[in-house]
Amino acid sequence: MKERISIIGVPMDLGQMRRGVDMGPSAIRYAGVVERLEGLHYEIEDKGDIKIGRPNREEESSSSNNLRNLKAVSEGNLKLSEQVDEVIQSGSFPLVLGGDHSIAIGTLAGVSKHYKELGVIWYDAHGDLNTGDTSPSGNIHGMPLAVSIGLGDETLTKIGGYTPKVKPENIVIIGARSLDEGEKELIKEKGIKVYTMHEIDRLGMTKVMEETIHYLKERTDGVHLSLDLDGLDPHDAPGVGTPVIGGISYRESHLAMEMLAESDIITSAEFVEVNPILDEKNKTATVAVALMGSLFGEKLL
Numbered sequence: 001m002k003e004r005i006s007i008i009g010v011p012m013d014l015g016q017m018r019r020g021v022d023m024g025p026s027a028i029r030y031a032g033v034v035e036r037l038e039g040l041h042y043e044i045e046d047k048g049d050i051k052i053g054r055p056n057r058e059e060e061s062s063s064s065n066n067l068r069n070l071k072a073v074s075e076g077n078l079k080l081s082e083q084v085d086e087v088i089q090s091g092s093f094p095l096v097l098g099g100d101h102s103i104a105i106g107t108l109a110g111v112s113k114h115y116k117e118l119g120v121i122w123y124d125a126h127g128d129l130n131t132g133d134t135s136p137s138g139n140i141h142g143m144p145l146a147v148s149i150g151l152g153d154e155t156l157t158k159i160g161g162y163t164p165k166v167k168p169e170n171i172v173i174i175g176a177r178s179l180d181e182g183e184k185e186l187i188k189e190k191g192i193k194v195y196t197m198h199e200i201d202r203l204g205m206t207k208v209m210e211e212t213i214h215y216l217k218e219r220t221d222g223v224h225l226s227l228d229l230d231g232l233d234p235h236d237a238p239g240v241g242t243p244v245i246g247g248i249s250y251r252e253s254h255l256a257m258e259m260l261a262e263s264d265i266i267t268s269a270e271f272v273e274v275n276p277i278l279d280e281k282n283k284t285a286t287v288a289v290a291l292m293g294s295l296f297g298e299k300l301l
């Protein structure tokens with residue numbers, strides 16, 4: 001892992017309907033992310049927050065493409081992609097704090113320029129593989145993984161000036177338990193590797209992570225971790241906008257992060273969907289920071 005970590009906050013809440021997730025970066029900072037990682041002897045640079053515009057009501061309501069707030073979401077993601085690109089160029093590790101999951105579009109647009117065969121671990125209850133055509137909600141936070149493999153509206157797929165960002169065979173989804181019909185079809189059609197809760201129960205997290213790490217090590221030259229806090233069970237991470245019961249536990253998640261730290265394959269990361277308004281005393285942000293600790297090598301002894 002690199003010695004310097006650059007934190008980028010993205011106060012984005014326009015990729016879904018529940019306000020408050022724009023305060024995620026503040027909640028994560030308040031939970032002590034900088035101190036925690038400094039304690040692990042990294043040099044931390046907090047780049048502050050990307051400015052996210054407000055949607056123009058008229059413009060958005062006149063568009064009929066099933067992509068809510070498309071303009072403001074794509075503009076925010078363009079700025080994010082530029083920041084992430086700069087951070088990597090400066091030799092630092094980009095750690096992006098969300099914000100709803102639509103920001104993965106910008107993160108991946110910035111990261112992927114630097115790798116020929118970028119791998120992605122998508123730790124999430126959802127597949128986020130919808131397009132405007134398949135989305136039941138029109139919420140762009142349900143679309144970033146599809147966008148990153150080049151599917152969906154050009155305004156999103158072209159961010160960064162190239163498409164696609166990731167090959168479907170370089171993706172591993174972990175924790176899935178809520179997939180829309182179109183997403184299920186896409187997973188089969190593209191051969192995307194998925195560990196649903198069924199496989200996690202059956203194999204155990206140790207085996208799931210061993211297989212994931214082995215799989216990605218063989219075929220990629222960098223791996224981005226996109227961790228949606230709703231991948232965890234809502235008991236452990238209640239402050240999320242689209243909770244789904246029966247999720248990955250706090251313990252299993254720590255184990256997963258520790259195994260990633262040992263493997264040394266992660267080259268960028270983002271933690272998304274922390275919504276302090278829906279949270280219980282900042283529990284979800286605190287869990288996010290604890291997981292970052294493990295991801296960056298924290299050990300008890």
Ligand SMILES: NC(=[NH2+])NCCC[C@H](N)C(=O)O
Pocket residue numbers: 100101102126128130135136137138139141142143178180228230242273
């Ligand atoms: N990043 C997330 N929390 N995504 C939830 C997506 C939910 C649903 N599949 C949709 O497309 O609307």
Ligand SMILES: [Mn+2]
Pocket residue numbers: 124125126228230231242
């Ligand atoms: Mn999710």
Ligand SMILES: [Mn+2]
Pocket residue numbers: 101124126128141228
């Ligand atoms: Mn997600």
